[in-house]
Amino acid sequence: MKLHAQKLSIGLIVLCLGSLLITAFWIIVGNGLLHSYLVQSEPPSPKNIWPSDLCKGCRELIEKVRELYSKTWKKQEDNYRNFSSQLRSECQGFDRAIITQANTPVGSNIVYSAENTTTRMVTPEIFSTFIKENPFPKKRFDTCAVVGNSGILTNSNCGEMIDSAQHVIRCNLPSLGKGYEKHVGNKTDIVTANPRGLIIKYGPLDGPSRQFVESLHIYGKSLLLLPAFAFGFCTPLCLKAAYGIRDLESPIRPTYFNPDYLRRLSKFWRSRGLHRGILSAGLVMVNIALENCANVHVYGFWPFSIHPFELNAVKNHYFDDETVNWGAHSMPAEFNLLLQLHSQGVLRLHLGNCQPGKLVSSQVQRQMRLGI
Numbered sequence: 503m504k505l506h507a508q509k510l511s512i513g514l515i516v517l518c519l520g521s522l523l524i525t526a527f528w529i530i531v532g533n534g535l536l537h538s539y540l541v542q543s544e545p546p547s548p549k550n551i552w553p554s555d556l557c558k559g560c561r562e563l564i565e566k567v568r569e570l571y572s573k574t575w576k577k578q579e580d581n582y583r584n585f586s587s588q589l590r591s592e593c594q595g596f597d598r599a600i601i602t603q604a605n606t607p608v609g610s611n612i613v614y615s616a617e618n619t620t621t622r623m624v625t626p627e628i629f630s631t632f633i634k635e636n637p638f639p640k641k642r643f644d645t646c647a648v649v650g651n652s653g654i655l656t657n658s659n660c661g662e663m664i665d666s667a668q669h670v671i672r673c674n675l676p677s678l679g680k681g682y683e684k685h686v687g688n689k690t691d692i693v694t695a696n697p698r699g700l701i702i703k704y705g706p707l708d709g710p711s712r713q714f715v716e717s718l719h720i721y722g723k724s725l726l727l728l729p730a731f732a733f734g735f736c737t738p739l740c741l742k743a744a745y746g747i748r749d750l751e752s753p754i755r756p757t758y759f760n761p762d763y764l765r766r767l768s769k770f771w772r773s774r775g776l777h778r779g780i781l782s783a784g785l786v787m788v789n790i791a792l793e794n795c796a797n798v799h800v801y802g803f804w805p806f807s808i809h810p811f812e813l814n815a816v817k818n819h820y821f822d823d824e825t826v827n828w829g830a831h832s833m834p835a836e837f838n839l840l841l842q843l844h845s846q847g848v849l850r851l852h853l854g855n856c857q858p859g860k861l862v863s864s865q866v867q868r869q870m871r872l873g874i
Contacts, residue, residue: 548568548572548810548811548813549811549812549813550813551813552813553808553813556808557807557808560806560807560808563806563834564806564808564810567810567841567853568810568811570841570844570845571810571841571844571851571853573845575844575847575850576847577797577847577850578846578847578848579847581846581847581848582792582847582848582849585792585843585846585848586792586793586848588770589770589789589792589793590793592766592769592770593763593766593767593770593789593793594763594766595763595767595789595790595793595794596636596638596793596794597636598760598762598763598766599759599760599763599790599793600633600636600637600725600727600757600758600759600760600763601632601633601730601731601757601758601759601760602632602633602634602635602636603629603632603633603634603635604634604635604636605636605760606624606629606632606760607624607629608624608625608626608629609623609624610623610624611623611624612624612731612761613761613762614731614732614733614734614761615729615731615732615759615761615762615764615765615768616732616733616780617732617733617734620733620734622731622737628741631741631744631745631748631756631758632757632758633725633755633757637725637757638794642794642795642796643668643669643794643795643796644668644795644796644797644863645666645667645668645669645795645796645797645799645861645863646667646668646669646670646671646791646794646795646797646798646799647663647664647667647669647670647671647687647799647800647801647861648671648673648784648787648788648791648798648799648800648801648803649664649670649671649672649673649676649686649687649801649802650673650784650800650801650802650803650804651673651674651676651802651818651819651820651821652802652803652804652805652816652817652818652819652820653804653816653817653818653819653820654802654804654809654810654816654820654853655685655686655801655802655820656685656816656817656820657685657855658685658686658801658852658854658855658856659684659685659855659856659857659858660685660686660687660801660852660855660856661682661683661684661685661686661687661688662684662687662856662858662859662860663687663799663856663859663860663861664686664687664689664799664801665687665688665689666860666861667689667799667861668795669691669692669791669794669795670687670689670690670691670692671691671692671693671787671790671791672690672692672693672694672721673693673694673783673784673787674694674695674696674699674783675693675694675695675696675699675717675718675721676693676819676820676821677821677822678690678720678721679720680821682820682821685820686801686802686820688720690720690721690722690724691724691725692724692725692727692787693721693724693725693726693727694726694727694728694729694783694787695726695727695728695743696729696783697728697729697732697733697735697736697739697740700714700739700743701739706739706742707739707742707743707746708742711742711743711745711746711747711749711750712746712750714743714746715746715747715750715752718747718752718754719752719753719754721754722753722754723753723754723755724754724755725754725755725757726743726747726754726755726756726757727757727758727759727783727787728740728743728744728756728757728758728759729758729759729783730758730759731758731759731760731761732759732761732764732780740756740758743756744756759786764781764786767781767786767789768780768781771785771839774839775839776832776835776836776839778832778835779832779835779836781836782833782836784803784836785836785839785840788800788840788849791849792848792849797850797861797863798848798849798850799849799850799852799861800840800844800849800850800851800852801852802820803837803840803851804816804837804853805833805834805836805837806834810853811853811854
């Protein structure tokens with residue numbers, strides 16, 4: 503009996519010590535996650551040696567950016583929910599951002615988004631290139647990354663963080679791989695294409711399209727989102743792109759922006775102060791993400807030629823030295839809107855270099871707040 507009691511006591515001691523060790527382990531892990539989350543949110547330390555050849559008015563604007571961006575970012579759940587709800591109510595991007603066979607049947611009359619006097623009747627041939635149904639799940643994605651192509655991503659070390667997002671959206675067929683993955687990642691769920699860029703790189707796609715289609719392999723099975731009904735010249739080019747992808751059995755899935763949604767979105771932003779220019783594909787994709795994602799992170803959106811914190815020169819694209827003609831877009835004004843959403847805690851705008859680590863999901867954030 504005495505021996506049994508001693509064994510029982512030893513067992514209880516081992517059990518208690520094991521519980522203490524497990525508790526200590528989770529405290530350490532939890533603190534590590536919390537530290538990682540806080541590090542990701544810390545603002546960078548800006549430099550103050552301004553270049554002598556700074557463009558007129560740029561210093562004042564960048565100083566404003568630095569002031570607004572200097573505070574540690576924190577998501578404001580009420581602001582996010584209100585803004586996302588307004589987008590869904592006024593723009594209906596969840597259902598209508600992309601043309602589908604469900605929302606645009608044969609015989610529909612499409613009015614172009616940038617040329618209101620241009621229309622196109624949906625024929626069976628055109629209808630066959632539409633995606634069958636809404637590609638977005640009914641439940642919101644937890645974390646989404648919308649990735650632009652600014653040279654601000656050069657040496658940013660943001661690749662791991664971008665690829666850790668549940669859904670990754672990229673703009674205008676960017677260059678991936680080739681050593682860029684450390685800074686921009688590889689994962690792609692949606693990628694947009696600019697018709698003018700396609701013409702410059704591949705011509706009007708009248709001949710064999712193998713070179714064009716093979717260049718899309720780096721985007722895997724992602725959605726290729728084309729503005730087929732923005733301007734009249736876009737339609738034949740985008741249809742030829744879709745036919746080439748189908749004929750060569752590429753895994754990428756060509757889809758089209760819905761011009762009705764683009765008009766609604768343009769009206770939405772005009773009522774909030776964006777009176778000039780056609781919305782860029784980047785801003786459109788940020789809005790789509792805000793309707794479909796609980797936590798939206800934005801990378802590579804910087805329309806100026808100088809880094810906001812390092813104050814060194816920034817190229818238009820991280821992958822080439824070409825200068826960009828924004829044409830009908832009002833990029834500084836669009837960026838100002840993104841900055842406002844960042845300061846309101848609606849989305850997270852990444853302008854500095856990224857710390858090692860992955861994005862923190864909503865579930866982990868809740869667990870950290872509750873001390874679980």
